[in-house]
Amino acid sequence: MSLLKLAWRNVLRQKRRTALLSLVVVYVTVAVLFLYGLLDGYGESLVEAYAQYVQAPVVVAKAGWWQDPDPEHGLEVLPTLAHPLIQAQSPRLSLYALLRSPYRVQGGVVQGVDPEGERALSRVPFKVKEGRWLSRSGEVVLGYRLAQRLDVRLGERLVVETGQGALGLEVVGLVQAGVGNVDFAGVYVHLEDARRLSGRGILATHVAVKVPRGQEASVAQELNQNLPLGLRAKGVWDLMGPIRADYEGSRLVYLPLMGLFMLLAAVAVVSTVYVSVRERLREFAVVESLGFAPARLAAQVALEAALASGVGLVAGLVLGYGLLWYTSTHDVFGPLMRLSVELLPEAGLSEHLYTAFRPVYGLYASLVVALSALLALLFPGRLLLGLEPSHYVKGE
Amino acid sequence: MKGMLFYLPVLLALASAQTPLEKLRIALDRLRGPAHQGVYELQVERLEFVRTYRLRVYTDGKRTHLRVLEPGNEAGQAFLFLGEDLYLYDPRLGRTLRLPPAGRGERFLGSDLTFQDLMGRDLEEFFQVAETQGILVLTPKPAAPTPYGKVEVHLKEGLIERILYYDQRGQAVRELRLAGYQGLNGAYLPREMELRDLKRPGHRTLLRIAEIQVGAVPERCFNPLYLERGC
Numbered sequence: 001m002s003l004l005k006l007a008w009r010n011v012l013r014q015k016r017r018t019a020l021l022s023l024v025v026v027y028v029t030v031a032v033l034f035l036y037g038l039l040d041g042y043g044e045s046l047v048e049a050y051a052q053y054v055q056a057p058v059v060v061a062k063a064g065w066w067q068d069p070d071p072e073h074g075l076e077v078l079p080t081l082a083h084p085l086i087q088a089q090s091p092r093l094s095l096y097a098l099l100r101s102p103y104r105v106q107g108g109v110v111q112g113v114d115p116e117g118e119r120a121l122s123r124v125p126f127k128v129k130e131g132r133w134l135s136r137s138g139e140v141v142l143g144y145r146l147a148q149r150l151d152v153r154l155g156e157r158l159v160v161e162t163g164q165g166a167l168g169l170e171v172v173g174l175v176q177a178g179v180g181n182v183d184f185a186g187v188y189v190h191l192e193d194a195r196r197l198s199g200r201g202i203l204a205t206h207v208a209v210k211v212p213r214g215q216e217a218s219v220a221q222e223l224n225q226n227l228p229l230g231l232r233a234k235g236v237w238d239l240m241g242p243i244r245a246d247y248e249g250s251r252l253v254y255l256p257l258m259g260l261f262m263l264l265a266a267v268a269v270v271s272t273v274y275v276s277v278r279e280r281l282r283e284f285a286v287v288e289s290l291g292f293a294p295a296r297l298a299a300q301v302a303l304e305a306a307l308a309s310g311v312g313l314v315a316g317l318v319l320g321y322g323l324l325w326y327t328s329t330h331d332v333f334g335p336l337m338r339l340s341v342e343l344l345p346e347a348g349l350s351e352h353l354y355t356a357f358r359p360v361y362g363l364y365a366s367l368v369v370a371l372s373a374l375l376a377l378l379f380p381g382r383l384l385l386g387l388e389p390s391h392y393v394k395g396e
Numbered sequence: 397m398k399g400m401l402f403y404l405p406v407l408l409a410l411a412s413a414q415t416p417l418e419k420l421r422i423a424l425d426r427l428r429g430p431a432h433q434g435v436y437e438l439q440v441e442r443l444e445f446v447r448t449y450r451l452r453v454y455t456d457g458k459r460t461h462l463r464v465l466e467p468g469n470e471a472g473q474a475f476l477f478l479g480e481d482l483y484l485y486d487p488r489l490g491r492t493l494r495l496p497p498a499g500r501g502e503r504f505l506g507s508d509l510t511f512q513d514l515m516g517r518d519l520e521e522f523f524q525v526a527e528t529q530g531i532l533v534l535t536p537k538p539a540a541p542t543p544y545g546k547v548e549v550h551l552k553e554g555l556i557e558r559i560l561y562y563d564q565r566g567q568a569v570r571e572l573r574l575a576g577y578q579g580l581n582g583a584y585l586p587r588e589m590e591l592r593d594l595k596r597p598g599h600r601t602l603l604r605i606a607e608i609q610v611g612a613v614p615e616r617c618f619n620p621l622y623l624e625r626g627c
Binding site for chain 1 (some may be wrong): 502522536539540541542543544545561562563565569570595
């Protein structure tokens with residue numbers, strides 16, 4: 001206890017130096033908290049977008065369909081999926097088609113859905129901005145940006161053509177989900193119409209399954225153990241396209257970068273402590289000559305480094321969590337994300353990004369304190385371990 | 397009895413009168429002309445450029461084989477329209493491809509013409525036909541796969557003179573004009589075809605017949621295998 005008091009007193013002796021040291025740690029702590037929150041928030045927004053809008057938490061399809069998502073690899077018989085965590089399931093039939101308005105022709109992926117089944121599974125039916133969701137065959141619901149691009153309005157007919165057939169469908173709803181794939185490329189038709197457009201005797205191309213958040217991978221894995229031969233289930237992370245690589249790449253870049261930040265902050269703390277120790281070598285020599293063990297002196301220096309960075313950590317945690325709270329409850333990144341969605345409309349990005357808020361980030365940031373103490377023990381501490389008291393006491 | 401005799405000519409005239417659908421059918425049949433081969437000039441006009449193609453054409457009225465002669469960088473491309481089937485040979489790929497039916501909506505050589513305009517009978521299949529003041533007015537059948545809200549077909553002496561396509565808001569978006577009909581072996585062929593995109597001023601496509609030779613066309617011309625080597 002006396003060691004702690006001593007260390008604390010020494011830290012307070014050089015208030016300006018301590019304040020500058022703490023500022024470095026504050027900066028790094030805020031950066032660590034914010035970057036972790038941003039990365040996790042980005043990951044969560046991707047999972048949300050793919051699980052609730054673009055795909056589903058879990059998707060079951062033929063192995064051939066996963067290789068080549070063509071209706072020829074569709075399901076002639078719908079599988080019976082049983083798992084205690086399954087909350088809803090609905091067949092879907094997706095196929096590539098040409099969309100023709102009087103002004104423009106554009107290719108896209110048409111999603112054939114069961115209107116009622118989709119309500120239990122996806123948030124898309126609840127994001128209809130104009131008109132209504134599908135209720136019967138002969139209707140189509142479009143992403144509102146796609147409708148603008150094709151220049152079709154509610155009540156008008158849109159021609160959907162595939163290699164196997166063509167249908168004139170009435171536009172009954174426009175969806176604004178805030179997810180690029182839905183708003184810019186969403187084409188939802190009744191499952192019956194999709195079956196006719198596919199021109200094959202299939203009932204669906206895949207079955208979308210709703211499971212609780214966080215259970216996607218485990219449910220998919222357990223389903224795979226009981227699925228009939230040739231069928232395979234995938235969790236939401238496996239359903240993401242190239243954007244998953246972007247997210248994982250970001251983590252690979254930012255996590256070492258944060259480690260480097262923390263190391264540099266600890267080095268800054270320790271280098272200052274080193275200078276401080278060198279200035280006080282005579283003082284330490286006197287204390288040692290009075291019977292204080294060199295190891296205890298080294299421990300005191302390590303404690304000083306830990307306390308100085310600890311002050312910064314506390315202030316950094318307050319500031320960092322304040323920032324995280326704000327950015328996790330306010331759409332601060334909305335304009336930036338909307339720009340990203342414009343640039344990459346089919347990447348599955350959401351127009352909203354909220355940072356994650358997790359206590360564990362504080363633990364990660366506190367590593368800078370441990371690192372400072374360790375480095376202080378290694379460098380200024382070692383200086384004290386090799387101290388010759390007689391040399392300094394004599395004033396040489 | 398006397399009264400019946402009076403009405404007989406009227407009844408006969410009514411019986412022989414063509415329905416609007418029949419008029420359309422006959423006009424479309426006439427549009428195809430007789431079996432012939434020739435050279436067509438296709439001029440694609442845009443605000444920024446004008447591009448002219450010369451095409452060698454072989455047709456029996458129902459099936460058509462087209463080969464691009466000029467410009468040099470696109471020469472060798474060949475198209476074969478066999479009713480619902482559409483084949484394309486691209487010399488750069490060195491392959492003949494069968495286009496899916498959806499490909500019929502694609503623009504032909506970047507012009508305003510679609511493959512459907514060249515080969516299709518959509519006007520008969522997808523529309524209900526009525527006649528108003530000598531103009532055939534076509535409205536889509538329920539759920540018909542056409543993006544148009546109305547099509548007007550203007551006839552002159554049973555031949556199509558103008559086709560006006562309207563969007564579903566009542567605005568004319570596309571106009572096709574046919575002129576210079578030539579009687580050939582009892583059939584008719586328009587020597588000039590002009591297609592204008594009414595939504596985009598300056599977008600126009602002209603198709604003219606430069607050379608024509610009426611007569612039977614070898615059957616091999618309608619075989620996809622002959623797209624590459626020519627017939």
